[in-house]
Amino acid sequence: SSDDGHVGDIELLVVDRNSLQVRQRLLQPGLIADDAIAIRKIEFDTGRYRLAPGVMALGLRIEIANHSQANPFSETDLRLYVLAGDALRLVLDGLVVAGNGGEGDTNCAGSFHSTEVSLAMSPTSHHGYHDIVALERTQTDDPSPDKDGECQSHPGKPMNRTYRLRYDGSRYPVPEVLKVMGP
Template sequence: MLGAALASLSPARAGAGDCGDAAALVQQAYPKARRSADGTSFTLEPHTSITSTLPESEAPFGLVCKIWPAHVDLLLVAVPLIDRANGDHLHVGDIELLVVDRNTLRVRQRLLQPGLMTDDMIVIEKVEFDTGRYALAPDVSAFGLRIEMAHFSLTAPFTETDLRLYALADDALRLVLDGLVVAGHGGDSDGSCAGYFHSSQVSLAISPASHHGYHDITAVERSNIDNPSPDQNGECQSHPGKPVKRTYRMRYDGSRYPVPAALKVMGL
């Protein structure tokens, strides 16, 4: 519905539950993949790994699947392709997105996204689909992929959730929105109380206006700050600032929706 909010900032976790027989999915999509002895992972030449099932504690490097409500005959699958990893929270890898026929497991569309599973000090915590009603045009639906990153530090904590939108049109899957920050938290602290912290959340809505055949997308950012400090008794007290609301309009340029500079993912 035009003008309605599209995406919850905390969408339902789209994990391995919708994958069904995850191993069969992998074998259908990657016929040359070699299955491990315990049956939980696959290897592609020369040394790329695909994990079909993982304990929850080891997420997000397993398959992520979600039935697409806009096309209930289709299953959305995100396949982390990990090139290498070590114990220092360094992973190097890509994500391949698959649109799969639920009845036959045949891959209808696929799109490789290089580097999306690469992390370092800021680690990937969660990967999930966002299947809000992204009706970009009368015959074009889109879905989102959210990646949550975090840096765990007492003095400089950081979390960020990034959104990318993919449109299915003319029998092809395309990236149309690349790296929009929809939630974030960070700051600096002395480790006990005093510091400065900021947080933000972004909600999206489809606008009736359109450019190049696709509806505009409105992004509303709500941000807050806090400057905690100890009181005269040594108790830590919060000192929040006035909440700030900013509205942005993203217009399709014929290829993508340019992301406002203030909402861009780091490094883009």
């Protein structure tokens, strides 16, 4: 904790359902931080991320946002972990799967965007793990008042981009445009 905000660690534990003994643990130092952009939510992602036969990844989502009406910002990032032998390993570090932002006058006029990313496992593999196909869909809106002063939406044409994440033997490198803003 400091005048600028808070920084914290996350520790993931894998616990045996029957004995309640901790089987694996992984400390992620400094993974969570809040200041002008605060943490809204931390949750497990229950998606079926089958990276290889017998290898299912565990997802962790962290959502951050500011509280500005004039310059809104939010971002949800995803990390994927796998059980490898007797260890829990990070294999995808901080992929932005949702976000929005923009600039406005707090009354109506402005320029805003929102993005969602969906993931699918590709049949193609590298170093034993399937490639991950990330489909990014971005929508924009430039609202403005009409002649009667009523706020009117002016959406732009949605844009789609596709990225292929290839496992490099230890991690899935994240394309620069899909990397998280924070730690």
